[in-house]
Amino acid sequence: MFDTLSLSALPPEDEALRPALRALIAEAIADLPVHRRARSWQGFDAAFSRKLGQAGYLGLSLPKEYGGVGRGPFTRFVVVEELLSAGAPVAGHWIADRQSGPLIRHYGTEEQRQFYLPRISRGEALFCIGMSEPGSGSDLASVRSRADRQADGGWLLNGQKIWTTNAMHSDYMIALVRTSGTGADRQSGLSQLIVDLKLPGITIRPIIDLTGDAHFAEVFFDNVRLAPDALIGEEGQGWKQVTAELAFERSGPERIYSSVVLIDAWVRHLDAVGRKDSATLRLVGSLTAQLAVLREMSLAVTARLVAGESPVVEASLMKDLGTGFEQAVPQLIGDDLASHPDEAVDAELYRTLLYVTHIAPSFSLRGGTREILRGIIARGLGLR
């Protein structure tokens, strides 16, 4: 079972990207304190995203004729790994690069590809994902936001989205909405629309989280008029498209590296205080060993994407294991540091630890909850 997941190696031409990319990242994060680096994929820096785009590190798997780099998921793996392990602010381009770009490439019309993809690759078109609604979290098929076809072929959009990461900084949202039927029709009658967030009738209200950050938002649509070409893919095929998109969202190294800036800061602390007793070594080694295995699993799932598959079950399996690890890290490091009350911990490490500790519950929520993922795995096991 799951024997399609096996060790694979990154191509040398992708490995070769690291030194130059690393230099660019080092410059960008030089002045960021560790607790800001620990935010990484919550860290918004449009200028940095554009810089990455100019240097050719965005749109990696998009074809060259649309301004992309024409490489593939392995290339993206390397770039993502470098960005996250350094703690670079990636929120600006994150969603466009990972999900919206590939989605438009697969399902978009020629005009849509020509219009959006080059700008995504330059880091100039920032996207957010409008799936969740107040009444539709895990039960995504129940979305109620609704777009009605108008006489001119355009759409009239009404409804509300919530938890939309970076809606307030984005240019566009790809929204999952109902275009026919009623909520009782479940998966059928859903479509994806590209919504220009500057259109009249749209209100975006940031939501502050428990760390004091506002990285997600509520978005209200009040009689928003969309042009006919707002539809992406086929009318009524939104569910199928969203499911494929989620395989991209769930499989990447972002599902293992959310706490790695904290691990590295802690390791530097251990070195500084010279603590090397066996309990310490074991904890360092255990976290390192688990991360090594998770990284190979993530790479194995990436290899399925490279092979042109949509590894929905494998990605779920990897994400659940990965986010469990990411959540264990602040708990274990917190216990370690606080079980040495006579050892001085600098305030920056403490801030980083508490930031990761407080935000950690989100790791197994964003992109689909643990329970939902395990349901997908169970289906893959033939139990449902």
Added chain:
Amino acid sequence: MDMHELIDPFARLIEDVCTPAAIRAIEAGGDAAPMWQAFTDSGFLDALVAEEAGGAGLSLADAAPLIALLGYHAVPLPVGDSMIARALLAAAGMDVPDGPIAIATGHGPVPFAGVAGHILAGSSEAPVLTVAGGEPTGVHHDIDAYVSGVDGRALRPIAAILRALLMSGATERVMEMTVAYANERTQFGKPIGKQQAVQQQLSVLAEQAVAARIAAAIGARSGLSPRPADAAIAKHGASLAAAQVAAIAHAVHGAIGISEEYDLQLLTRRLHGWRLADGSESYWAGVLGDLRLADSTQSTADFIRAA
């Protein structure tokens, strides 16, 4: 070579000679010679021996699926140990005995020592072979045994990877058995596998089984003279998984799982023994932590990439 040409005949051989009844007979002290003879005749024992020395010259990564199959079928003889021992002995220009060879790397029970003819200790470069004469552990139907007077510490990394491969095969089989059982066993009018609580447990089992396989593969990639970091990642990951997989499998099986006549226990008893052999997860975590802290300026991502 197409790996199936290698794996399929080996799988058929094991299915023929290593039935659950045959395993039970050997565990009960029966004659292991016929089963061993079948493995000898197959030629697979020399899979890792260099071609110049008359073997098949496979790398450890190539042979990894074969070793995992031994775990998958709970083969009650040190076939994997012997494959490695024969390769090391041949490479050192030493005579290779015909019978089963177990590898001893510490003072705890040595896997398969109770059914081995010889014990390998020493190091890869200077292997030391002694005639087996282990003390029984006293554990019900255990084929492992205590071995005294040898020092095989230097072989611990390769033995750890071997154990990880065996565990990865066994966890795979336990997963298949448990999922099949959950689909068959009916309570409250439907298969227990339709219960969400059971599904969630089985999903965790599957995650751990895949993690064990990937961990073991990291070790196998390192070859017959493995880097300690690779051995550590392999044995840590497989041992961690083994304990969880065994626990969930038994929970889902209910009482039938702990009965002797049901085959699950043939695998889970091995899993627990292999987890404890050649260093547990915490032992190897300590080894890896030491290596990691030796260069604390390096990032964790860089460290694991180099491992």
